[in-house]
Amino acid sequence: MITATQYLETEDRLQYNFFPNRSGLCQFRVRAPNDAHIALSPSAAETTPMYEIFIGGWGNSKSVIRKNRSKPDVAEVPTPGILNEHEFRGFWVRWENGTISAGNEGEGSPFISFTDYERVPIEYVGFCTGWGARGSWVIEQREGGGPIPAAYTQGPPSHAANVCWVASSNGQVPPRPFVGGEDNGEVMYVCRSNLNGALLPGKLLQSHGNGYVAWGGKENPVYEYEVLCDFGGTWVATSGGNIPSGSLTAGQSEAGEPLYIGRVVHDGALTVGKVQPSHGCLYIPYGGKELSFKDYEILVQ
Known part of the structure; x- marks a missing residue:
């Protein structure tokens, strides 16, 4: 498997940086005090329809999923202290059959999810920070723009490489x-x-x-x-x-x-x-x- 690592620095201005991704999965690490935002969009821009996942929003106290940049949020969970401005924290985002979910690196179960009756064709993933936060990101990608699926792990010693x-x-x-x-x-x-x-x-x-x-x-x-x-x-x-x-x-x-x-x-x-x-x-x-x-x-x- 050929992979590439994208390094990204985001300013405090809520402006997404988009990468092509049709795989249904995204894995990344981020270092930020609050408000790590991820957009799932059919194009390389903020558009309608679109989903946003706010990790560590509201002063790093909760995370939400929002559709079409509109309130009320379609999903909300308390996640106090989920981000850290001094260390990288790993996460994954998955979209499949109308279900949008996000979880911690290395954990199979999401900490937030939402199922939508409308099947939005996701082709780009965007990253940004805001509300007083800057961010450093490490985004793992397959050659051609697709990400390494979240929570990929290596098994016990094997004859097979890249399993x-x-x-x-x-x-x-x-x-x-x-x-x-x-x-x-x-x-x-x-x-x-x-x-x-x-x-x-x-x-x-x-x-x-x-x-x-x-x-x-x-x-x-x-x-x-x-x-x-x-x-x-x-x-x-x-x-x-x-x-x-x-x-x-x-x-x-x-x-x-x-x-x-x-x-x-x-x-x-x-x-x-x-x-x-x-x-x-x-x-x-x-x-x-x-x-x-x-x-x-x-x-x-």
Whole structure:
């Protein structure tokens, strides 16, 4: 993944600096005492329709989402001390299927969100400060203007470089997810989630509103998870504890053993789960249970 870092200094004048962005996600860090403003717009200008997210407004006491620069605000939450004039604070902004949300760097759940019946085509993101504040910004961007999705994290040590996991929740699917299987005609994505001290690869079905991981003999629903995105891997047939070269390390057991991503056809569904080499099998979450298989496919780069 080729990335570029944009450095931006904003004055105390509420004038947006726009960057092209059609990805649905934006990640940045900002150092400011208050009022870090982000605009989501169809063009490189303040226009109608448009959304604005004010982080640390009203003396760094609350954050809001505003549509078309009009009051009343469509969403408002108390966020005392969310910004700091002496240190950079990281955030992400996401827009997808009419939902606008913002969260803290490294956290999958937003601290503010708003769902609009009008689907506004967002193509530019703007940044500015005001109300007595100047700001320093570090904006991570993909080559071509798209940002690195919010809360991308690197997994445990892996053969695969530049593997990206995007934090999400409640059935939401980030842009450019990796498709791992299908169930009754519905696309199944590869996800992972923390459970009982382990980081477990599993499956995500958007219609269910959550992901699932296999652990403790059960199919465990997870409502906060990470989705594998921007990945060009392939599936290789294997069996037992045989781990082919280049297999993608996607998690670890509670004992620290690396876990891999596997899949198998069961009951007519091509289902994703975890490969645990010491157990010599693939485990899938299915039908409320944790099911094991000696023959399966494993994901490699």
